[in-house]
Amino acid sequence: MRSKPNILVTGTPGTGKTTTSSALAEATHLRHINIGDLVKDKKLHDGWDDELQCYIINEDLVCDELEDTMEEGGNIVDYHGCDFFPERLFDRVVVLQTENSVLYDRLSKRGYTGAKLTNNIECEIFQELLEEAKESYREEIVVAMKSNTVDDMNRNVTTITEWVSSWGSTT
Ligand code: ADP
Numbered sequence: 001m002r003s004k005p006n007i008l009v010t011g012t013p014g015t016g017k018t019t020t021s022s023a024l025a026e027a028t029h030l031r032h033i034n035i036g037d038l039v040k041d042k043k044l045h046d047g048w049d050d051e052l053q054c055y056i057i058n059e060d061l062v063c064d065e066l067e068d069t070m071e072e073g074g075n076i077v078d079y080h081g082c083d084f085f086p087e088r089l090f091d092r093v094v095v096l097q098t099e100n101s102v103l104y105d106r107l108s109k110r111g112y113t114g115a116k117l118t119n120n121i122e123c124e125i126f127q128e129l130l131e132e133a134k135e136s137y138r139e140e141i142v143v144a145m146k147s148n149t150v151d152d153m154n155r156n157v158t159t160i161t162e163w164v165s166s167w168g169s170t171t
Pocket residue numbers: 011012013014015016017018019020106147148149150151152153
């Protein structure tokens with residue numbers, strides 16, 4: 001068993017993965033890995049998708065890059081996808097969820113419009129990330145958490161921090 005757990009924080013863009021993960025990293029002293037930033041910084045992509053306005057992630061390169069760090073444990077991985085990581089990498093998979101109207105405002109503020117905006121709202125309506133997580137990981141390690149308000153976020157950080165503290169001490 002790893003001495004410290006690996007946690008995946010996933011959800012539709014705008015649900016609060018990065019904000020939650022950095023607060024969680026501060027509270028737990030685990031390492032926050034933002035996959036979007038990693039892909040950009042280490043060029044783990046196959047170019048830029050003009051239509052979707054994002055890098056075309058190379059999943060194999062990402063998994064290779066993460067291998068040693070994940071083996072060590074103690075990582076919070078932040079990404080809006082979850083089906084391409086090896087299942088054994090994670091001890092907890094957190095799926096953040098946000099009400100449509102709240103998400104709509106957050107993504108508009110971020111400058112999303114047109115198909116990019118509606119695709120993400122649909123992704124949230126159909127709970128695509130929760131489905132993907134349940135298909136990819138054992139059901140007992142997948143937890144959905146509401147992320148509508150700052151109170152929600154603080155509560156989520158506290159809940160996950162308590163779980164991290166108890167890691168290894170449970171028999
Ligand atoms: P993601 O990484 O999932 O795309 P972010 O963490 O970047 O989402 O959050 C998107 C925006 O929404 C940010 O402006 C952030 O401050 C805000 N936000 C995120 N989670 C919450 C929350 N639970 N309550 C209120 N605002 C939030």
